Amino acid sequence: MLSINKNFKILKNSNNVIISSFTTSTPTQNNNNNVKRNKYINVFRSKMFIPFQDQKMETDLIESQLLMQKGGLIRKLAVGSYSTLPFAQKALENLIKVIDEEMEQVGGQKMTMPKMIPKELWDKTGRWDAFGKDLIKLKDRRENEYCMGPTHEEVVTSIVGNEKLPFNNFPIKLYQIGEKFRDEIRPRFGLLRGKEFLMKDMYSFDVTKEDAEKTYYQVKQAYHNILDRLELPYACVEADSGNIGGNMSHEFQVVTKAGEDKLIHCSNCGYHANIEKAVGLKSKENINDTFDPIFNIVRIETNQKKNNKHIAIVVNDSQDTFNHYSIKKHYNNIKSIEPITKNQYTDLLSKHNSKENGELNYQIFVDTNASKPFSKNQDALLEQIKSEFSINLNKDHKIIDSDILIEAKEGDICAQESCNGSSKLGIKKGIEVGHIFYLGNKYSSSFNATSCKNNIVKDLEMGCFGIGVSRLLAASVEALSKSGKEIDGTVTKDKITFPKEITPYHIIIVPKKESLQKDAEEISQQLQQQIPELKGRIIIDDRHDANVGHKIFESKFLGIPYLLVLNIDKSKQTNYKVEYDYGQIKEENNYLNQPDTLDYFKNKFI
Numbered sequence: 001m002l003s004i005n006k007n008f009k010i011l012k013n014s015n016n017v018i019i020s021s022f023t024t025s026t027p028t029q030n031n032n033n034n035v036k037r038n039k040y041i042n043v044f045r046s047k048m049f050i051p052f053q054d055q056k057m058e059t060d061l062i063e064s065q066l067l068m069q070k071g072g073l074i075r076k077l078a079v080g081s082y083s084t085l086p087f088a089q090k091a092l093e094n095l096i097k098v099i100d101e102e103m104e105q106v107g108g109q110k111m112t113m114p115k116m117i118p119k120e121l122w123d124k125t126g127r128w129d130a131f132g133k134d135l136i137k138l139k140d141r142r143e144n145e146y147c148m149g150p151t152h153e154e155v156v157t158s159i160v161g162n163e164k165l166p167f168n169n170f171p172i173k174l175y176q177i178g179e180k181f182r183d184e185i186r187p188r189f190g191l192l193r194g195k196e197f198l199m200k201d202m203y204s205f206d207v208t209k210e211d212a213e214k215t216y217y218q219v220k221q222a223y224h225n226i227l228d229r230l231e232l233p234y235a236c237v238e239a240d241s242g243n244i245g246g247n248m249s250h251e252f253q254v255v256t257k258a259g260e261d262k263l264i265h266c267s268n269c270g271y272h273a274n275i276e277k278a279v280g281l282k283s284k285e286n287i288n289d290t291f292d293p294i295f296n297i298v299r300i301e302t303n304q305k306k307n308n309k310h311i312a313i314v315v316n317d318s319q320d321t322f323n324h325y326s327i328k329k330h331y332n333n334i335k336s337i338e339p340i341t342k343n344q345y346t347d348l349l350s351k352h353n354s355k356e357n358g359e360l361n362y363q364i365f366v367d368t369n370a371s372k373p374f375s376k377n378q379d380a381l382l383e384q385i386k387s388e389f390s391i392n393l394n395k396d397h398k399i400i401d402s403d404i405l406i407e408a409k410e411g412d413i414c415a416q417e418s419c420n421g422s423s424k425l426g427i428k429k430g431i432e433v434g435h436i437f438y439l440g441n442k443y444s445s446s447f448n449a450t451s452c453k454n455n456i457v458k459d460l461e462m463g464c465f466g467i468g469v470s471r472l473l474a475a476s477v478e479a480l481s482k483s484g485k486e487i488d489g490t491v492t493k494d495k496i497t498f499p500k501e502i503t504p505y506h507i508i509i510v511p512k513k514e515s516l517q518k519d520a521e522e523i524s525q526q527l528q529q530q531i532p533e534l535k536g537r538i539i540i541d542d543r544h545d546a547n548v549g550h551k552i553f554e555s556k557f558l559g560i561p562y563l564l565v566l567n568i569d570k571s572k573q574t575n576y577k578v579e580y581d582y583g584q585i586k587e588e589n590n591y592l593n594q595p596d597t598l599d600y601f602k603n604k605f606i
């Protein structure tokens, strides 16, 4: 008989992690350091805080939200803010471990930066105003203003900039994992789009552009490694750099039908891009040969001291959604870029008629796809623009022929050279879980973050690399799990699946009879003693007031791949039934004895 220490008081294990009252364990004395070590930890379901929600759920929830809420993994506190309950917290911490390992592989150094950021830092980059209402602002008792950090470029660049490090100290890659804050206009979908979320953000500092580019691709590879380890369906897509700035950017998208982002892809050449950035060619039947211009207006402000207000008039020939990001490459150092309506333009024009607001600079772009009929009618086009926009344009005002100014859509022709016009574009939906940017000197120049080599002082070249950690957890559940939404109060096939690497527990043991409790504890202990990976990762469902069917039903919401059911056979012996259910693979082994069961798991884990 094993002697079990019922440690309902608090006991510390070797890592000084407190083993709480839902476990029992056998401590042994370690003579070297006098620390009590446990050979095994029995985790009892009856004492765990996993508040399964039996009542009917709201019907407008997406799968991950429904499953995690029902399973007792998350709870909503307010719109856009969720508590991560202990079970999901374990998965989250396993996920953080994967991320930490991959960041360390590329030389990442972990740190923590304050979440309350003084206004002065954000004023230096102009983002205090430019970030708009997404920025959560507050004041302390002395009326000092702060924002709750949605991103930390300003903080990290000021820290590095203050140190004046020698050039051979670079590259430096600093990262943190912590809460970020954003006053989302429409927080929704549980952990996927909250006002407060867990984020991994890394910032890289290099001396030269070439080195910074190397760093960019090195960290990009680390992102591939993370998502490969999680075995998630994902795509790395070219992306727009939004208000973070810079000119090279990729997104990592978990592909799932609940995704909010549209991804254009070509199955022939592997081209992937966010629809904001995607380029396509119109298929021949959609090319218009008549002169019938449609005008789109974009307002652009740059960070230049003079001539920083621009109006782009973009001419194309269809009502297709115009992609205003496609003209970004014609401007340097953009502060803001937004499409505006004709009425907004008229208001703007009246403001700029007075000298103190500065002049508007006009550029005219014509979509390459539509330029043929327009090039024949250039004078007519200029005349039409002059009268529609109440502006004076010289007869020789330059018209910029720019490529592909409409949002690419499904069925367009792939514009990549390697495809040679032979393949059509498709569309997928994705959840953005990672976004990486090459920033150049956008932030280092504001904070005087420089390096000195051969007496030449240069701004540092930066990159920034984000992973939405809590979002990645929810996106994993979304992509891997199944939910048959409730119909008339019954749910038939709900099941959470976590990526194998982050699953909080490997096995749940359900004894069918109260008398099998001891057998359950014994097999749990033996498994842990013989298979180190299972230590602390087996749950015994010891609730004698719940029926077995319901216990098994609930266990499907915990993403535990192995279910071990104990029963008594006709000859009064204990028999073991193992069910394995992960992704498409299912296994069932019935009527095993104890040694067979141990062998089964040894085969799986050792």
Ligand SMILES: [Zn+2]
Binding pocket: 266, 267, 268, 269, 270, 271, 414, 415, 416, 418, 419, 423
């Ligand atoms: Zn292609």
